[in-house]
Each structure stands twice: as structure tokens, then as C-alpha cells.
Amino acid sequence: MSTHGFIGGIAKLAAASLVASALISGTAFAGPTLDKIKQRGTIKVGVGTTPGFFSPDSNGRWQGFFIDYGRALSIAVFGNPDKVEFTNSSPQQRLPALQSGEYDILLSGVTVTATRAFKLGFHFGPTLFYDGQGILVRKDLGVTKAADLDGATIGAQSGTTGELNVADFFRKTGKTFKPVTIEDTGQFIAALESGRVDAITQDSSDLVGKRTQLKKPDDYIILPERLSKEPLAPAIAGGDDRWLEIVNWTVNATIQAEEWGITSANVDQFLKSEDPAIQRFLGVDPAFNQALDLDPKWAYNVIKTVGNYGEIFDRHLKPLGWDRGYNRLWTNGGLLYSPPFR
Ligand SMILES: N[C@@H](CCC(=O)N[C@@H](CS)C(=O)NCC(=O)O)C(=O)O
Known part of the structure; x- marks a missing residue:
């Protein structure tokens, strides 16, 4: 074997072991978006301007169903609901702006479509609102x-x-x-x-x-x-697996909490739960969330601060007369279903 081939072989082995250790440790690769978010200290979110879903209140503070998901992400990343900046831009401009890095995520009622995923390279989190x-x-x-x-x-x-x-x-x-x-x-x-x-x-x-x-x-x-069919989901640029997983599992956490009956009001009582899955979820058993490289209390903090999916829905959309419809849990005949936290 030539020296060149030998060194090349070592480099390949090293690369392979890096991939293997990432797989074994279970952490998705951090990419450019999450790095930028952490450096900047805030998440930049593109939103629409529809009452109930996203609109500034009389003090200029953004409120709404999608806005609470922006705050939930801020909790998951920073442990604080306010490290997030919401900006409106037109439907025409926001996807190119996401692509160019002006936003870290769109929570603006973007429909998941094959063209946007395949051809334009966007990634989507779980559907937050099944619309038409x-x-x-x-x-x-x-x-x-x-x-x-x-x-x-x-x-x-x-x-x-x-x-x-x-x-x-x-x-x-x-x-x-x-x-x-x-x-x-x-x-x-x-x-x-x-x-x-x-x-x-x-x-x-x-x-x-x-x-x-x-x-x-x-x-x-x-x-x-x-x-x-307009399944509205969080949209991010491709190339950042860890950011995508944070988005996925933050949404899932709100759905799973509703399935378990965990709310912002009763989450502290659930800290005493004997259910091992709930202990992992809430960080009572910290090893699970630590292995994901997340704060053991991240899901607890999300639910304590913004509540579960049903609470978020009822806070913003029920007053406008919205019925849950397809946006009920699968256990109630709807389409919302979180994969297991394990
Ligand atoms: N779901 C459609 C439409 C998205 C859309 O235009 N959403 C509305 C809000 S649900 C919007 O942003 N309108 C502009 C605004 O409210 O400022 C798509 O993805 O193309």
C-alpha cells in the first residue's frame, strides 16, 4: 500500500468513525442555521398577519397560534420564550428569504408540497394545522x-x-x-x-x-x-438536521403532552408520575433528554410556558369560533399523532 493510500485510508476510517459516533450518541448533525441562531442569540421567524394565527397586539407584541410555536422553539433552544423575532413578509417573498437565510424558520401557514420539498429543497416539521x-x-x-x-x-x-x-x-x-x-x-x-x-x-x-x-x-x-388540502407546517431551509429535529420534537412535545393530559396548569403534578415515559419526557429522569443533547427540562419548560397543543389552539383559535376538526388528536378521531418519546 502506498503512503498516500494509507493516509487516505486513515482519513476514511476517521470520517467513518465520526459518523458512527454521531449515530451512536444519537445526535443529529448541527448545521448552519442552528449555529447562526446560537451566535445571534435569537431565532428569526417569518410570519403572516391573520388574527388568531399571528398578529401584533395593541402593544406591538406578536400573538397567535403559530407565534406560540415560535416561543416554544425559543424555549427549546434558549430556555427562554422571548429569544425570538417575528417579521411579516409577503407569501411571494418569504420562501426565497428563507432560502437566503434571512429567516431561520417560517411559521406563516406554509403548505407542505412536493415541489417545495423536492425541487426547492425546503424541509417541513409536523403539520401544525390541517387546513383547506x-x-x-x-x-x-x-x-x-x-x-x-x-x-x-x-x-x-x-x-x-x-x-x-x-x-x-x-x-x-x-x-x-x-x-x-x-x-x-x-x-x-x-x-x-x-x-x-x-x-x-x-x-x-x-x-x-x-x-x-x-x-x-x-x-x-x-x-x-x-x-x-393545505397542511400548514413549519418550514426551514435544508442542510441542518439538528434544527429540523428540534422543530419536529418541539411540535411533537405539545401533541404528546395533550395525549397524556399534561397541561401548563398541572405539569408540576406530573413530575410525580410513576410512568417512566413521562419521567423521561419531563426530565425527572434526566438521562433521556441529556442523551438528545437537550436541557433535561426543555419539554417541561415548553408545556409550563405555552401549554399543550389543545391549550394553544383554545387560547387563540377557539375565541374565533374554530372547531378542532382534523386538528384533533388521533385518539379523538383527528390527525394529530406524536411519535413516541423514547
Ligand atoms: N398556505 C399557502 C398560503 C400561505 C399564506 O399566504 N398564508 C397567509 C396566512 S395563513 C399569509 O401569509 N398571508 C399574508 C399575511 O397574512 O401577511 C401557501 O403555503 O402558499
């Missing part, structure tokens, strides 16, 4: 179903799945419509109010919230159809 696309119309049009909109002018936001789905819907049903694509959210809503468009189409989560912001909400209705 709706249509909001002025009541005086006398329309009761989507098919009645033959020939109508319909607004969609550029860069959204809604823009694509509405075209599919009309092609599929053999009807026609005039598309108007609008980037800016304010103009999107204004187009409906001014009569520039007959209807607008977006995720129904967005339409329910934005309808409350119209000058005369009662003059508008959301049609019964859902044109698509």
Missing part, C-alpha cells in the same frame, strides 16, 4: 357555491398554493374565471372591498381571520367548498 383553501365572496353576488362563480373575477395572493389551486379548480370543473394576482396583503383585502374582484381565495384559516378585519364582515361569506 376557501373562497370569500360578497353576499350580494348571490353565490352559494364555488361553481356559481363561472366568469367571476377572483383574487389570489402571488406565490401561494391558492393561486395554483384556483386555476386547477376551474379547469377541472370546466368553468372560467378571471384571475387577479396580488402580492400585498392589504391590497388583497382592499381588492375585495373595492369590488375590483368578486371573490378572494386563500387558506380558510386566513379568510376566517381576515374577514373579521373587513369594514363590514357581515356583507361577506366563505363558501362551503374547500378546494384543496
Whole structure:
């Protein structure tokens, strides 16, 4: 064997043992995003502006269902819910901004799609909200179903799945419509109010919230159809396995806690639980979370501070009349299911 081949062999062995030890120790590789987050001391989150899901309150502090997941991530990384900065940008701009590193994560109602995952290289955490696309119309049009909109002018936001789905819907049903694509959210809503468009189409989560912001909400209705499946999930850039796992398991923690009946109010009582799985989860048995290279109390802190999935949902979405629907736990006939914490 030549010296060169020998040294090359040693290098390969060393690389292989590095991979092996990472696998044995069970830690996913940290990548550029998590390194940047830790250096900066905050997580940069791109969000939308829909009441209930994400909107600044009268003091300018962001509130909402997705916002609480940003705070939960801040707890998982920093042990503090406020090491997080929320910024709104348009649906058109936010995915490129995520790609270029302007955001560490989008919690903005991004739909998981094959193109975004395969072609654009984004990674998605667990679905946080199972949604579908709706249509909001002025009541005086006398329309009761989507098919009645033959020939109508319909607004969609550029860069959204809604823009694509509405075209599919009309092609599929053999009807026609005039598309108007609008980037800016304010103009999107204004187009409906001014009569520039007959209807607008977006995720129904967005339409329910934005309808409350119209000058005369009662003059508008959301049609019964859902044109698509819109599983809304946290989106991150590819290339950072550990950041992805922190996102995955922080969401899972809120779902698993709900399944166990652990809430922000009773989590301290669960510290006395005899169940070994709950002891691992809450860090009573610290070895499990330590082996993940996480603070033993990370899941305890998340639940104590923001609560479980049901609490987050009820705090922000129940007041707007949202029913859990598909967003119930699997044990209650819904789609939410956390893999095991073990
Ligand atoms: N789910 C769709 C639409 C995403 C979207 O536009 N979401 C709404 C909120 S649910 C939004 O960000 N609107 C702009 C805003 O609220 O500022 C997609 O991923 O393309």
C-alpha cells in the first residue's frame, strides 16, 4: 500500500468513525442555521398577519397560534420564550428569504408540497394545522357555491398554493374565471372591498381571520367548498438536521403532552408520575433528554410556558369560533399523532 493510500485510508476510517459516533450518541448533525441562531442569540421567524394565527397586539407584541410555536422553539433552544423575532413578509417573498437565510424558520401557514420539498429543497416539521383553501365572496353576488362563480373575477395572493389551486379548480370543473394576482396583503383585502374582484381565495384559516378585519364582515361569506388540502407546517431551509429535529420534537412535545393530559396548569403534578415515559419526557429522569443533547427540562419548560397543543389552539383559535376538526388528536378521531418519546 502506498503512503498516500494509507493516509487516505486513515482519513476514511476517521470520517467513518465520526459518523458512527454521531449515530451512536444519537445526535443529529448541527448545521448552519442552528449555529447562526446560537451566535445571534435569537431565532428569526417569518410570519403572516391573520388574527388568531399571528398578529401584533395593541402593544406591538406578536400573538397567535403559530407565534406560540415560535416561543416554544425559543424555549427549546434558549430556555427562554422571548429569544425570538417575528417579521411579516409577503407569501411571494418569504420562501426565497428563507432560502437566503434571512429567516431561520417560517411559521406563516406554509403548505407542505412536493415541489417545495423536492425541487426547492425546503424541509417541513409536523403539520401544525390541517387546513383547506376557501373562497370569500360578497353576499350580494348571490353565490352559494364555488361553481356559481363561472366568469367571476377572483383574487389570489402571488406565490401561494391558492393561486395554483384556483386555476386547477376551474379547469377541472370546466368553468372560467378571471384571475387577479396580488402580492400585498392589504391590497388583497382592499381588492375585495373595492369590488375590483368578486371573490378572494386563500387558506380558510386566513379568510376566517381576515374577514373579521373587513369594514363590514357581515356583507361577506366563505363558501362551503374547500378546494384543496393545505397542511400548514413549519418550514426551514435544508442542510441542518439538528434544527429540523428540534422543530419536529418541539411540535411533537405539545401533541404528546395533550395525549397524556399534561397541561401548563398541572405539569408540576406530573413530575410525580410513576410512568417512566413521562419521567423521561419531563426530565425527572434526566438521562433521556441529556442523551438528545437537550436541557433535561426543555419539554417541561415548553408545556409550563405555552401549554399543550389543545391549550394553544383554545387560547387563540377557539375565541374565533374554530372547531378542532382534523386538528384533533388521533385518539379523538383527528390527525394529530406524536411519535413516541423514547
Ligand atoms: N398556505 C399557502 C398560503 C400561505 C399564506 O399566504 N398564508 C397567509 C396566512 S395563513 C399569509 O401569509 N398571508 C399574508 C399575511 O397574512 O401577511 C401557501 O403555503 O402558499
